[in-house]
Amino acid sequence: MSALPSRDPVTAKAVLRVEGLRVELRDGSDVVSDIHFSVAAGEVVGLVGESGSGKTTIASALLAHARAGARIVGGSVWIDGTDLLALPAAELARWRGRRVSYVPQDPAMALSPVLRIGTQLHETLVVHEPALVRAARADRIAQTLRDVGLPSDDAFLRRFPHELSGGQQQRVLLALAFMLRPTLIVLDEPTTALDVTTQAKILETISALCRSHGVAAVYVSHDLAVVRHLADRVIVLYAGRIVEAASRDALFDAPAHPYSEGLLGAIPDVALRTSLRPIPGLAPAPQARPQGCAFAPRCRQRSTTCTERAPALSPSGDGQQVACWHPLTRRGAGRAVAAAVPTPVRDAVPALLEVDGIDAAYGPRQVLFGVSFSLQAGECLALVGESGSGKTTLARALAGLGDHAQGQVRYEGQDLPLNARERDAALRRQIQYVFQNPYRALNPRKTVGRIIGDAVHHFFDVDRAEGLRRAVLALQRVALPPETLALYPGDLSGGERQRVAIARALICEPRVLICDEVTSALDVSVQATVLELLGQLQREGLAILFVTHNLGVVRAVADRIVVLREGRIVEAGAADAVLDRPANLYTRTLVHDSPSLLRASRAPPQPLRAAS
Amino acid sequence: MSAAETDAPVLKGRGIPGWLPWFLKRLLSGLGAVLASSVIVFMATQALPSDPARVILGPEASEESIHLLQRQLGLDRPVAVQYADWLGRLLRGGLGHSLDSQVPVTDLISARFGNTLVLLGLVALFSIPLSLAIGVALALRRDSRLDRAAVTVLVLLKALPSFALAIGLISLLSTSVFSLLPAVSLLDPERSPLSQLQYLVLPTLTLVLSGLPYLTRLVRGSMIEALEAEYVTLARLRGVPERRVVWRHALPNALIPAIQGIALMLSxxxxGTLIVEVVFTYPGIGSTLNAAVQVRDLPVIQAVVLIVTAGVVAINLVADLLTVLLTPRLRTAGGVRLNVRRTRRVFRDAQNARLVKTHS
Structure with a gap:
């Protein structure tokens, strides 16, 4: 049983065939189950899903590997006619790296920190081609490094991993993966940890390598826009099952599964301001999957059948396969809804927060150079920049965490100290900060009630009953039930935690909310919920400073944009104007390199400027 | 390539290694620590409720002769002058004479330090390779029956006070059960301790057995952590043979905590290992110091404490240097971001107390 009908000529040339793959946790619950698909020579297949969908589990199972605590209990992974899952360990080691190779998500963790780059490259060759003499190995390595766009001189080979940038580290990993010309390469979110510009270049390299060497690839990602640029076919996963498998065009133009459609509707896009449609609810954990279709509780068109029996993956025309009792038909589906939403027009009002010439330095290294801008009440200003641009330093300085910064900031016309200790209680209350990582921003030993209650009692002289009433109200505003008060952060999902963090800020009745990459740790369906909430708060008069590197999110929420590069503002203006007609070359590169679903183009974006 | 991809630091020239300025700074601050401790040692011995002149002349001496001797010894001068004088002599290598036996302190303690160093060397010689081998072996068999049994034995061994261990070993190896080894270490001071190995076996065995559990568990723990690192998984997924994964990818990263642990043990x-020295009547530095404290033999106390301080500083310096040399990130950092001390402090906070308890 393969994903494609067996008479399809492609199947004959399939270099990878996965049949009935099942991976279990220790308690016997399955992480993924009933996974069937195949990949033809030279084909790129995208494996898409949110956290917990099992995409990384499948990716590592393709090399017969399961993470600690999980076990591959069934099925087979055929590569070039051999079942990897049936191989003895020594034989398996010969296949790994040679016939099937793996590129991981976080390049910084993936290279041994005590071994030089050259040593690790040579090692891989020595292991698989012991017959090669040193000079021949050096030639092969130099060739591969050139292929992935890295220098191949001795000085580079003598470097240690920490002496490379993230993009260079990922290129080294690509070199390690492509060096032996494998049949199949598994790429597990290889660009998630990188800046958009670097991501665009790496994607381009991957695409070129697959094409020129005829290597088949399985590309795992949560980012549908990236997958659209790269993949020939897309497999959508939900709760450890394949819910849809289709050609790229079929999936993006006419998704058949309600989840695929929901996912597409939840993604903010850099090209157009659309209304995001969050998918209600949460994906179930492996132990808590409902009977019947796992997506049914979140599905708008569920019927009683859905909650009783799980649908099997079955053909729905054109080689498209879907696991749904009520698949969407071609006419009703699609992205017709992706209509532009006009940016609200606002009157010019006096600025609430005026930033005038902020400098910041960490030791001898200056990270901000005379940055100035203003923020009005009820406005959402996006502070955009890549890692190292100084955007977080700036946001922290405004929040009163600015030990490294100096300059003038006025709040309602009054001077605002950059150190929160010098601000009075009212000022501290009115300017609130929400941190990037909701998993670390909440004290795990306090209940949500204590976390929010502490903030109330810190700023307001109210009794317990009133504090409780306000806490419940704050939770209501972030769409969480009052029962949440008794829970600990550990009981909540990432999106719920971020909403608790926002509730903690809201209960202080702030006038300015500084959001530092608040959605970057969240899945797209959850991100849409949080963005919707922020939009609601903004309409109620809150001024929001939204710090991010994600231009799609900026397009969805921001009225105005300030673009930071290496500590200086390179461009500022109305959001739509900056994103549609960027004046600065750097901004243009950022917009251009941001993956987009709507700006449909097959090839990954070509770099705008000549190599520097 | 874009600026974002070429911003990685450029390799320095091969001239001076990047860590050298850091090392010189550490060396200086080490010397500072020894100097500071010399002040503390001197002041502390001054604060002792005893008068060297009285100690020398005995209880029956007249006030007059005591005063005379105090003047002769310079004890009537201001403390700062006495300290400067003492430090001056110290820097010229003169440690003074013992108040108790009138023998030069150098003669008195050099042999004892020699004995302690020999014991220390032997303990290091056995416990370092053993703990590495056992620790790695257990980490590779993590949670197996063997691993669990071994960890239990190690904890039991750890819980045993070293005097109990010493007495147990004596009764097993030197008395009725097996009469193999001498129960006391009657070292002939005329000969090198290394030519009298039969006396060294039991003290070494005791110290190795009481230090081994700590080091082994340290190696096991850091090796498990290294084996779980992503780069180890990825080496496996590249088909690198398991043996190479263990020795080239995991072990070098697991060594750093072990080095700091070994330094702590050696310090x-x-x-001095007073308990072991007492049980085996081994003539080491611990019992010398103990005896000197009992008779308020100030020059001996000062000399021993100062040398021990310098030794501890030196051991830690070597351990930090090894840590830097084994960590490319620190080695190439050029001194600015070297935070090996912080690493060590964090590590010690977690490990410290138990080891000290067992050995002192």
Missing amino acids: VLFG
Whole structure:
């Protein structure tokens, strides 16, 4: 049983065939189950899903590997006619790296920190081609490094991993993966940890390598826009099952599964301001999957059948396969809804927060150079920049965490100290900060009630009953039930935690909310919920400073944009104007390199400027 | 390539290694620490409720002769002058004479330090390779029956006070059960301790057995952590053979905590191992110091404490240097971001207390 009908000529040339793959946790619950698909020579297949969908589990199972605590209990992974899952360990080691190779998500963790780059490259060759003499190995390595766009001189080979940038580290990993010309390469979110510009270049390299060497690839990602640029076919996963498998065009133009459609509707896009449609609810954990279709509780068109029996993956025309009792038909589906939403027009009002010439330095290294801008009440200003641009330093300085910064900031016309200790209680209350990582921003030993209650009692002289009433109200505003008060952060999902963090800020009745990459740790369906909430708060008069590197999110929420590069503002203006007609070359590169679903183009974006 | 991809630091020239300025700074601050401790040692011995002149002349001496001797010894001068004088002599290598036996302190303690160093060397010689081998072996068999049994034995061994261990070993190896080894270490002071190995076996065995559990569990723990690192998984997924994964990818990263642990153990042992010295009547530095404290023999106390301080500083310096040399990130950092001390402090906070308890 393969994903494609067996008479399809492609199947004959399939270099990878996965049949009935099942991976279990220790308690016997399955992480993924009933996974069937195949990949033809030279084909790129995208494996898409949110956290917990099992995409990384499948990716590592393709090399017969399961993470600690999980076990591959069934099925087979055929590569070039051999079942990897049936191989003895020594034989398996010969296949790994040679016939099937793996590129991981976080390049910084993936290279041994005590071994030089050259040593690790040579090692891989020595292991698989012991017959090669040193000079021949050096030639092969130099060739591969050139292929992935890295220098191949001795000085580079003598470097240690920490002496490379993230993009260079990922290129080294690509070199390690492509060096032996494998049949199949598994790429597990290889660009998630990188800046958009670097991501665009790496994607381009991957695409070129697959094409020129005829290597088949399985590309795992949560980012549908990236997958659209790269993949020939897309497999959508939900709760450890394949819910849809289709050609790229079929999936993006006419998704058949309600989840695929929901996912597409939840993604903010850099090209157009659309209304995001969050998918209600949460994906179930492996132990808590409902009977019947796992997506049914979140599905708008569920019927009683859905909650009783799980649908099997079955053909729905054109080689498209879907696991749904009520698949969407071609006419009703699609992205017709992706209509532009006009940016609200606002009157010019006096600025609430005026930033005038902020400098910041960490030791001898200056990270901000005379940055100035203003923020009005009820406005959402996006502070955009890549890692190292100084955007977080700036946001922290405004929040009163600015030990490294100096300059003038006025709040309602009054001077605002950059150190929160010098601000009075009212000022501290009115300017609130929400941190990037909701998993670390909440004290795990306090209940949500204590976390929010502490903030109330810190700023307001109210009794317990009133504090409780306000806490419940704050939770209501972030769409969480009052029962949440008794829970600990550990009981909540990432999106719920971020909403608790926002509730903690809201209960202080702030006038300015500084959001530092608040959605970057969240899945797209959850991100849409949080963005919707922020939009609601903004309409109620809150001024929001939204710090991010994600231009799609900026397009969805921001009225105005300030673009930071290496500590200086390179461009500022109305959001739509900056994103549609960027004046600065750097901004243009950022917009251009941001993956987009709507700006449909097959090839990954070509770099705008000549190599520097 | 874009600026974002080429911003990685450029390799320095091969001239001076990047860590050298850091090392010189550490060396200086080490010397500072020894100097500071010399002040503390001197002041502390001054604060002792005893008068060297009275100690020398005995209880029956007249006030007059005591005063005379105090003047002769310079004890009537201001403390700062006495300290400067003492430090001056010290820097010229003169440690003074013992108040108790009138023998030069150098003669008195050099042999004892020699004995302690020999013992220390033997303990290091056995416990370092053993703990590495056992620790790695257990980490590779993590949670197996063997691993669980071994960890239990190690904890039991750890819980045993070293005097109990010593007495147990004596009764097993030197008395009725097996009469193999001498129960006391009657070292002939005329000969090198290394030519009298039969006396060294039991003290070494005791110290190795009481230090081994700590080091082994340290190696096991850091090796498990290294084996779980992503780069180890990825080496396996590249088809690198398991043996190479263990020795080239995991072990070098697991060594750093072990080096700091070994330094800690050696520092404690260098200060003397009083209990073991008492049980085996081994003539080490611990019992010398103990005896000197009992008779308020100030020059001996000062000399021993100062040498131990310098030794501890030196051991730690070597351990930090090894840590830097084994960590490319620190080695190439050029001194600015070297935070090996912080690493060590964090590590010690977690490990410290138990080891000190066992050995002193």
